[in-house]
Amino acid sequence: MSFGLTEAYSTCRNFLRKIISKEFLIFLFFLFLSGSFWLILTLNETYEHEITVQLQLVNVPQNAVITSDVSDTVHAVVRDKGYTIANYLYGDHFVPIRLSFQQYADGKGHGVIPIADIQKYILQQLYNSTKLVSIKSDDIEFYYNYGERKKVPVKLLGSVNMGNTYYLAHTQFSPDSVTVFAAPKQLDSIRAAYTVRQNINGLSEPKTMKVALSKIRGAKFEPSVVTMTLFPDVLTEEVVEVPIEAINVPKDKVLRIFPPKIGVKFVIGVNQLRHMPKDEVTKALLPNGFRIYVDYKEIERSGSDHCHVYIGATPPNVRKPMPVTDEVDYLIETR
Numbered sequence: 001m002s003f004g005l006t007e008a009y010s011t012c013r014n015f016l017r018k019i020i021s022k023e024f025l026i027f028l029f030f031l032f033l034s035g036s037f038w039l040i041l042t043l044n045e046t047y048e049h050e051i052t053v054q055l056q057l058v059n060v061p062q063n064a065v066i067t068s069d070v071s072d073t074v075h076a077v078v079r080d081k082g083y084t085i086a087n088y089l090y091g092d093h094f095v096p097i098r099l100s101f102q103q104y105a106d107g108k109g110h111g112v113i114p115i116a117d118i119q120k121y122i123l124q125q126l127y128n129s130t131k132l133v134s135i136k137s138d139d140i141e142f143y144y145n146y147g148e149r150k151k152v153p154v155k156l157l158g159s160v161n162m163g164n165t166y167y168l169a170h171t172q173f174s175p176d177s178v179t180v181f182a183a184p185k186q187l188d189s190i191r192a193a194y195t196v197r198q199n200i201n202g203l204s205e206p207k208t209m210k211v212a213l214s215k216i217r218g219a220k221f222e223p224s225v226v227t228m229t230l231f232p233d234v235l236t237e238e239v240v241e242v243p244i245e246a247i248n249v250p251k252d253k254v255l256r257i258f259p260p261k262i263g264v265k266f267v268i269g270v271n272q273l274r275h276m277p278k279d280e281v282t283k284a285l286l287p288n289g290f291r292i293y294v295d296y297k298e299i300e301r302s303g304s305d306h307c308h309v310y311i312g313a314t315p316p317n318v319r320k321p322m323p324v325t326d327e328v329d330y331l332i333e334t335r
Contacts, residue, residue: 145182149180149181162202178213252335255331272317295308305329
């Protein structure tokens, strides 16, 4: 066993001696030398490159609220030798540009930072040999107020397409209202905070998600992200017997309807159905919230032996209400 290890060690040593030979070391030297020349030549070429400079809005009064997103970076394209560009990219060369709120605020809730001012601050940080080619930005605007605010409800913007036999029974937000900061005139016009547009398909189970609020120029919502929960419900078809009401009947006339009540078919969610009023004995649905009527004036105009039935009202959450028959018989009597 010892002899085998010694032989293997000797073989490896001889192999390494062949690799690390004089010729191999010479090859490595010239490879390093050529690489160094290539790097020097490359860094001596002129390049254009994009740099990023941080922006800071400073000296904001304690009672002022910035109600818009203010860009915290600006991108500029510079041209110089490769080694200078490398210094910009890998060195700690640029310090944030500090822009004074007091200098740019107009005292009326608005401020504009000219791009020419930002260009001046960038030039101050560049080497003399560097050329500033362009700045990828326009003038920077910001809006502010001095604490004017109000609460507004959160509402869904977009569409929710349900799965077969389902409908959207309820949408819940947490929080259900947010604080909006804006200039007084704009504040008066904001009635709600809408989510960014949502397009949700095939919903058949409750779904909870974080959603951002749509931005309004010059306004700020706190919080800007809310939790939204969508509650689907299964649709079912039901029928309820509803008394027929006669309208526009002269005082000297009596309008009798046959039959005096008819069935109304409708679609509703299973959970909503559980809360509809029912007869304590028969458990049949009560017509609370439903209104069915016939119009005496229409009967006079038409002269028909039958009168048309109309749906005047239905309870909340009832869908597709339809009387089981469109016409009923009638009899007019004089008092």
